[in-house]
Amino acid sequence: MLFGLAAPLAFLSLTAIAFGWEFTLFFTLGASSIVLTLGLAARVWLKKTLPPKQEGTIAFFHPEACGGGGGERVLWVAVQALQKALPSVKIVVYSASDNTSQQLLEIAADRFNISITSSIQVVQLRRGNLISPKQYPRFTLLRQAIGSVQLAYEGLHQLRPELFIDTSGWAFTYPMCRLSGVRVACYVHYPTVSTDMLQRVRQRKSLYNNSARVADSRPASWVKLLYYYFFAWFYSMAGACANVVMVNSSWTARHIRQLWWKLEEPHRVFPPCLTADLQQLPLDRKLKHLSLVSVAQFRPEKDHPMQLRAYAQARKWAQANSQERSSEAVLASRLKLVGSCRNTGDQLAIDNLKRLAAQLGIADCVDFHVNVPFSELRNLLGNAVAGLHTMVDEHFGISVVEYMAAGVIPIAHDSAGPKEDIVQIEAGKNGYHITGYLCTTLEQYSSAIIEALSLDHPSRLKIAAAARRKALEFSDERFCSEFLESVQPILPSL
Structure with a gap:
């Protein structure tokens, strides 16, 4: 164990000698001595206590x-x-x-x-x-x-x-x-x-x-x-x-x-990821209502406000362009925010999101589903067209994979896990077709929401099927x- 602590410091010492960094060498040797001394003392104390x-x-x-x-x-x-x-x-x-x-x-x-x-x-x-x-x-x-x-x-x-x-x-x-x-x-x-x-x-x-x-x-x-x-x-x-x-x-x-x-x-x-059970949901779903779903804990880094603003902007566009075919689908849709509430801080975040939805004029078409069991999550995914994800540098993105396994088209942030491992936006890569959307700005999210909600049935099925195949890579x-x-x-x- 002590070698494990000393080895990196020894490497830095050799580097310092090679490049003539006298100050760095002095600091490194001093740090090495302190770490080793503290390590020996801690080991003796831990063995006793x-x-x-x-x-x-x-x-x-x-x-x-x-x-x-x-x-x-x-x-x-x-x-x-x-x-x-x-x-x-x-x-x-x-x-x-x-x-x-x-x-x-x-x-x-x-x-x-x-x-x-x-x-x-x-x-x-x-x-x-x-x-x-x-x-x-x-x-x-x-x-x-x-x-x-x-x-x-x-x-x-x-x-x-x-x-x-x-x-x-x-x-x-x-x-x-x-x-x-x-x-x-x-x-x-x-x-x-x-x-x-x-x-x-x-x-x-x-x-x-x-x-x-x-x-x-x-x-x-x-x-x-x-x-x-x-x-x-x-x-x-x-x-x-x-x-x-x-x-x-x-x-x-x-x-x-x-x-x-x-x-x-x-x-x-x-x-x-919840792929096995969610893949049993029908791809060719007959929906009474179009819905977007967001599955994420109610924490600041998940950036739920971006989702509300993007959805509000999409609806605003639809209201201003009522003659467009896609506007009807957007105005008929609902946004469902699904996540766990762990403490008072999370509850405060939920309350703030509800106030923001009211300020944006979309409170009557946004639903909150908090601490829901798996059975309800499955139903929500089975009745959704697209799923939102807005966290910057999401390390992986389990919710994005869950969307894809359920046949829900992901609209994810163009960074980290979703970008590098999950969502594919180029047709033909690794034998797959496009599996979803990657976005960064509010305008990109709003446009992706409009496009996903207004896809014709064959196009939606094609993307959903490709997404489900990709989700097979992330099984239990x-x-x-x-x-x-x-x-x-x-x-x-x-």
Whole structure:
């Protein structure tokens, strides 16, 4: 473990010597000494304070295990896969919710249609607020990272497993786990800090992770950029401590390859998507009402306001061009926003969206479906023509795959996962036809909505069929196979 920490620093030292960077060498050697000293002290302390390691135990670190997002689906499909492959292994979930193991399994069955018959143990984490961004109005990333280490220690203090699998992205917990003698695997959905984030701060672009107040100030932008670089350095070191690294997309793989100090390539394991059941929905659907659907957690980065504004602009165009054939389809449609509400912050976001819909004059044709079971989600997808996705740099985009599997035409953001791995906009590539739309601006989204709603029946069927074929690449079966293959070298030997 200590070599794992020292190797990247030694590499930087050699680089500094080669290029004559005396200051960099001085800093690197100093940092190496500090890290090694702290590592030795931490290892001794952890051996004294933590309970004996439970051999044959695999623990998943997923504080929001009761959530309804794609990360939680990865968690439960991974649990199911390990139980089938290793029936005698003991599965533990570190969770910050008050739900019992039975309640969590019921949530998995209800929201994701995942049936887990074998029992699991839940280690409840009482200090889940340590990783809540609301706790830290300043230096949020750094303070959350420190909080995640404290939270993981709380879990290890109750039960120290043989294998620790992080499925929620808290990389700063890995050094502590390795120092305590626990092997570590991780499934990275989204890098905590990425080169894209650094670039936005450098270019002073305002987005959900870079406020307009900071973007408008050159001094504030420089301070934040230095903070991000400092954080990225430690994040890279922490990531190097994982034995096995899995990522969910080509975009995430590229960023982890750039950031983390590891010689091995990360394993690209596409997340499990609801493809099998959704593919049973008829493509040649007879709809009483045209509807657009949006499936996403109610969080700022999902950019639901963009969806409302694009839909409102499409309806405004239709009202101004009533003589156009497509205007009738747009005016007859409804927008259905589907997602999970985890806390008061999410509820506030929903309330704000309802107010925005009213301000845009579309409140009477927008429906909110919150915390719906899988059966209702299936019905909503089965009655939709197109599905909206507006998150910038969505690491993968499970909802986009769900649209395609259900025969719903995706209208997704032209970046990251949807662009690189999922939506195809060029006919004939890899034997597929066009599978959806990729957009960036409000005007592009509005135009895509108008076009998708007004497609004639043969054209819609052609795109929907191609999209469904593409969705076959992202099945539960493929995830389970590649997940087990990735972690096989570090699984408990029973």
